[in-house]
Amino acid sequence: MVDVARIAGVSISTVSHVLNGTRNVEPKTRSRVLAAIEQTGYRQDTLARAMRRSKTDSIGLVVSDAGEPAFAEMVHGVEHAAAERGLTLLLANSAEDASRERRAVRTLLERRVDGLILACAADSAPPLLADLREEKAPVVLLDRLYRDVPFDQVGADNRDSMRALVRHLTEHGHRRFLVIAGDVRVPVLVERLDGFFDGVRDARLAVDDQQILTGVDLADLRASAGAALGAAGGPTAVIACSTPLAVAGLRALEETGRRTPRDIAFATFDGFDNPDLFRPRLTTVRQPAFDMGVAAVRLLMERLETPDASPRTVRLHQDLQLRESTEGVAPGSTPREPIA
Amino acid sequence: MVDVARIAGVSISTVSHVLNGTRNVEPKTRSRVLAAIEQTGYRQDTLARAMRRSKTDSIGLVVSDAGEPAFAEMVHGVEHAAAERGLTLLLANSAEDASRERRAVRTLLERRVDGLILACAADSAPPLLADLREEKAPVVLLDRLYRDVPFDQVGADNRDSMRALVRHLTEHGHRRFLVIAGDVRVPVLVERLDGFFDGVRDARLAVDDQQILTGVDLADLRASAGAALGAAGGPTAVIACSTPLAVAGLRALEETGRRTPRDIAFATFDGFDNPDLFRPRLTTVRQPAFDMGVAAVRLLMERLETPDASPRTVRLHQDLQLRESTEGVAPGSTPREPIA
DNA sequence: CTGTTAGCGCCTTCAC
DNA sequence: GTGAAGGCGCTAACAG
Numbered sequence: 152m153v154d155v156a157r158i159a160g161v162s163i164s165t166v167s168h169v170l171n172g173t174r175n176v177e178p179k180t181r182s183r184v185l186a187a188i189e190q191t192g193y194r195q196d197t198l199a200r201a202m203r204r205s206k207t208d209s210i211g212l213v214v215s216d217a218g219e220p221a222f223a224e225m226v227h228g229v230e231h232a233a234a235e236r237g238l239t240l241l242l243a244n245s246a247e248d249a250s251r252e253r254r255a256v257r258t259l260l261e262r263r264v265d266g267l268i269l270a271c272a273a274d275s276a277p278p279l280l281a282d283l284r285e286e287k288a289p290v291v292l293l294d295r296l297y298r299d300v301p302f303d304q305v306g307a308d309n310r311d312s313m314r315a316l317v318r319h320l321t322e323h324g325h326r327r328f329l330v331i332a333g334d335v336r337v338p339v340l341v342e343r344l345d346g347f348f349d350g351v352r353d354a355r356l357a358v359d360d361q362q363i364l365t366g367v368d369l370a371d372l373r374a375s376a377g378a379a380l381g382a383a384g385g386p387t388a389v390i391a392c393s394t395p396l397a398v399a400g401l402r403a404l405e406e407t408g409r410r411t412p413r414d415i416a417f418a419t420f421d422g423f424d425n426p427d428l429f430r431p432r433l434t435t436v437r438q439p440a441f442d443m444g445v446a447a448v449r450l451l452m453e454r455l456e457t458p459d460a461s462p463r464t465v466r467l468h469q470d471l472q473l474r475e476s477t478e479g480v481a482p483g484s485t486p487r488e489p490i491a
Numbered sequence: 492m493v494d495v496a497r498i499a500g501v502s503i504s505t506v507s508h509v510l511n512g513t514r515n516v517e518p519k520t521r522s523r524v525l526a527a528i529e530q531t532g533y534r535q536d537t538l539a540r541a542m543r544r545s546k547t548d549s550i551g552l553v554v555s556d557a558g559e560p561a562f563a564e565m566v567h568g569v570e571h572a573a574a575e576r577g578l579t580l581l582l583a584n585s586a587e588d589a590s591r592e593r594r595a596v597r598t599l600l601e602r603r604v605d606g607l608i609l610a611c612a613a614d615s616a617p618p619l620l621a622d623l624r625e626e627k628a629p630v631v632l633l634d635r636l637y638r639d640v641p642f643d644q645v646g647a648d649n650r651d652s653m654r655a656l657v658r659h660l661t662e663h664g665h666r667r668f669l670v671i672a673g674d675v676r677v678p679v680l681v682e683r684l685d686g687f688f689d690g691v692r693d694a695r696l697a698v699d700d701q702q703i704l705t706g707v708d709l710a711d712l713r714a715s716a717g718a719a720l721g722a723a724g725g726p727t728a729v730i731a732c733s734t735p736l737a738v739a740g741l742r743a744l745e746e747t748g749r750r751t752p753r754d755i756a757f758a759t760f761d762g763f764d765n766p767d768l769f770r771p772r773l774t775t776v777r778q779p780a781f782d783m784g785v786a787a788v789r790l791l792m793e794r795l796e797t798p799d800a801s802p803r804t805v806r807l808h809q810d811l812q813l814r815e816s817t818e819g820v821a822p823g824s825t826p827r828e829p830i831a
Numbered sequence: 832c833t834g835t836t837a838g839c840g841c842c843t844t845c846a847c
Numbered sequence: 848g849t850g851a852a853g854g855c856g857c858t859a860a861c862a863g
Contacts, residue, residue, distance in 0.1 A: 152840065162850045167842060177848060197601045198542045199840035202855055207538070209602075218563040227558065230584060239598055242582045244570060258579055261537045262549075401768050428741050429769035492856065502834045507858060517832060539856035542839055835862080840855105847850080 152193065159187035170195060201263065209239040210451060211259030214270045214293075215247040219394055221421040221440050222270065225293060228444020229268060236452065238265070245272045253279060264288060266451040268444075271295040273334045273367070289454040293447045294438075295338050296464065303450040304464040307438045309342035309420075310349065312469040313390075316418055316436055317350025319471065320388050324481035325416060327360045329379050329386035331396040334367045343392045343420060362386060369399045376403035380415070387481040388416035394423065397433070412479040422472075432474040439467045492533065499527035510535060541603065549579040550791060551599030554610045554633075555587040559734055561761040561780045562610065565633060568784020569608060576792065578605070585612045593619060604628060606791040608784075611635040613674045613707070629794040633787045634778075635678050636804065643790040644804040647778045649682035649760075650689065652809040653730075656758055656776055657690025659811065660728050664821035665756060667700045669719050669726035671736040674707045683732045683760060702726060709739045716743035720755070727821040728756035734763065737773070752819040762812075772814040779807045 156163040161180055168174045169184045176184075187193075201207040212229050214222045226242065233240045241259055245252035252272040256279065259267060267283070270293045280300055283290050292304040320328070328351075332344045344363065351361060364375050379385060380403055389404070389411075391397035397419035404411060411417040411431045422435035446465055454460070496503040501520055508514045509524045516524075527533075541547040552569050554562045566582065573580045581599055585592035592612040596619065599607060607623070610633045620640055623630050632644040660668070668691075672684045684703065691701060704715050719725060720743060729744070729751075731737035737759035744751060751757040751771045762775035786805050794800070 163841085164843080164850060164852095165848090168849090171842080173842085175848070180848085194601060196542075196603075196840050198538055198547070198603055199855090200842075202536075202538045202542055202839095202857095203841045203843085205855075217557065218560075218567065220558075223558040223563070227584075239581065239602060240583075241579065243580075244567075261534060262579060263536075263538055398765060398768060405768075423765070423769075425738060425763070428738065428745075429763075429771070431769070503856090504835075504858080505833060508833090511858080513858085515832070520833085536856050539839090540858075542841095542855095543857045543859085545839075833863085835860105837858105837860085839857085842853105842855090844853090845851090847848105 154191050155184065155187045155193050158190065159184045207263050207265055208237060209241055209264050210448070211241045211243065211264035211267045213243045213245055213252060213255050213259070215245050215272055217242060217244055220424050221394065221438050224440030225444040228441035229448055232445040232448035247272045249274045249276050260286060260288060266291070266455060268293050268447045268451060273337045289451060289458065291447045291451045293443060297338060301462055303454055303462050305443050305447045305450060306466050307443065307469045308466045309339055310346035312436045312471065313343045313346025314349040314353065315471055316390065317347055318353060319473070320416060320418070320477060321350065321354040321356065323477065325388040326356055326481065327386045329362045329376065329389045330364065331372055331376060331389065331391045331400050332363050332365045333372065333392055333396045335365050340392050347390065369395060372396065373399040373403050376400055377406050380404065380407045380409055386415070388418070391419040394421045397422070411476045416479060417476040426474065431476045434474045434477040435472045437470045437472055439469065443467055494531050495524065495527045495533050498530065499523045547603045547605055548577060549581055549604050550788070551581045551583065551604035551607045553583045553585055553592060553595050553599070555585050555612055557582060557584055560764050561734065561778050564780035565784040568781035569788055572785040572788035587612045589614045589616050600626060600628060606631070606795060608633050608787045608791060613677045629791060629798065631787045631791045633783060637678060641802055643794055643802050645783050645787045645790060646806050647783065647809045648806045649679055650686035652776045652811065653683045653686025654689040654693065655811055656730065657687055658693060659813070660756060660758070660817060661690065661694040661696065663817065665728040666696055666821065667726045669702045669716065669729045670704065671712055671716060671729065671731045671740050672703050672705045673712065673732055673736045675705050680732050687730065709735060712736065713739040713743050716740055717746050720744065720747045720749055726755070728758070731759040734759070734761045737762070751816045756819060757816040766814065771816045774814045774817040775812045777810045777812055779809065783807055
């Protein structure tokens with residue numbers, strides 16, 4: 152920078168000002184500076200700049216696994232929106248583990264990201280959120296939403312979507328469900344489960360006929376699902392509340408020799424890539440994950456501008472994609488008229 | 492930091508030294524400093540530290556799309572190895588586009604990553620690599636390998652794997668192939684194509700019977716594949732050289748009403764997640780992507796230690812996973828004995 | 832074993 | 848419209 156200044160015959164402060172457009176400089180001097188920059192191949196030192204301004208123009212994103220389809224899309228959305236604003240994205244995976252999550256958050260904060268977008272791990276300790284409140288960097292919660300936290304949040308209408316899904320299935324005559332609900336410490340999964348009971352109430356189904364599988368261990372869930380499927384008077388429809396849970400459910404089907412839609416209906420949240428290419432083609436409730444990522448960045452930027460505005464929660468609408476895994480009618484049932 | 496020093500009754504340089512373990516300090520002073528740190532909640536400023544040491548303890552990774560299964564796994568590998576060494580990972584996607592790639596590389600370099608791991612975009616201009624040579628940050632090329640470049644490289648044995656795949660198929664009686672080769676500016680795809688011709692020679696097949704589809708546009712490739720499949724005397728086996736190419740190929744099958752393995756054999760490189768869960772179950776050549784990521788970080792670290800060692804290229808072995816999409820025997824053929 | 836000091840490269844207030 | 852100078856928080860000589 153001092154080289155540039157010397158070559159252009161100006162002071163370094165002028166160089167700084169042409170670089171940042173932070174005050175008027177005479178066109179002639181300006182172009183001389185630009186030429187000198189070109190000539191020397193000078194590039195701003197982001198670090199020094201960030202240190203001086205205490206602003207890094209970067210944001211952090213923590214998800215449990217950026218490889219899962221839903222998260223991958225959110226990452227894309229965040230990336231897209233960040234790039235649009237000239238922000239660099241620092242990405243970290245928590246692998247659904249509280250201590251890794253904590254470490255990741257710390258690392259990002261130490262790197263002085265301007266803000267943080269966080270899809271909390273399942274066992275994310277409440278203390279983490281409490282600590283975060285103390286940080287100067289604003290935080291936006293993504294996908295995994297909590298009640299009564301002082302942060303902006305972006306999620307999907309999980310409860311309503313599940314309710315709509317159940318309605319669709321009951322309209323096809325299903326009255327006994329197996330819900331693979333997974334880890335009920337995850338808010339998303341609780342919301343989906345709540346939606347299921349909404350649906351059960353809507354259709355006046357017997358609660359006792361419904362089987363809910365909760366738990367963390369996928370192998371256990373798969374085994375329980377297998378047992379539930381094998382039993383007499385078992386479910387006519389399976390609902391998996393996330394991609395990994397769908398994997399467990401599909402394996403259970405396979406192990407018990409059941410096929411969808413021939414023997415049983417199957418629907419999942421989040422789903423898989425290329426859902427039309429492979430069989431079974433699964434009916435899927437799909438998050439607007441890309442848009443959720445975009446929205447998270449937007450909220451973060453707005454928060455940076457107005458730190459004291461009251462926190463906002465945004466819920467985006469999910470799409471119910473009907474495919475052949477739910478196209479049949481429940482065995483032994485006469486389909487009823489749609490519920491008004 | 493000056494607060495900490497004051498409270499502990501020492502100088503800031505002592506604080507720095509206990510923080511970094513960079514010289515002996517008396518246990519008593521040391522614990523006093525630690526206590527003061529605890530008390531004040533002091534945290535090092537990574538930025539100032541990085542600026543002073545001109546070392547950020549971070550590395551950059553650029554891939555075309557971290558959502559694609561193969562890249563996703565590489566990212567995991569890189570992440571894992573980086574975390575193990577206390578390095579932060581800055582991830583950027585190039586979307587297979589040279590200008591976005593260039594921008595991403597620039598951004599990462601400006602953030603002063605200590606090193607860069609790069610899976611070049613298809614149309615990555617040679618100038619990029621030339622420019623990179625001038626940078627002080629070492630570069631490791633991942634997956635997309637080039638000849639005669641002065642960088643460390645990590646890839647897979649694409650040519651050999653394809654050769655083995657072709658051998659497998661010819662042993663099942665296939666003599667006419669459709670190869671969806673894609674963008675031949677991508678080194679990986681060229682290597683795979685070379686391997687195909689190796690296999691053709693091995694089995695003494697007529698080169699004229701083989702159809703090779705090259706090109707960038709997936710819709711075009713899909714249409715060409717459809718045409719090739721529809722023609723009389725068409726291929727008995729399709730080989731897709733990457734995941735997106737497999738998508739194009741499978742859609743073409745669908746559009747022409749062909750099914751695998753009933754009507755035609757199908758194999759792909761890279762493949763899809765959960766390959767056993769959905770049908771068709773595709774025979775797949777799978778990269779050891781996680782290990783490739785790990786290896787890339789290792790090479791990078793070694794390079795940082797010995798900047799002048801001569802560049803090394805590492806090729807990892809790929810796995811040929813046989814599944815039902817190639818289990819049949821080519822129609823109208825008597826399977827031959829395995830080639831010795 | 833500990834303290835003092837000189838910058839790292841930049842932005843920004845203040846003076847001209 | 849331009850320059851000079853201070854300091855962001857830290858590390859690494861150098862000096863005791």
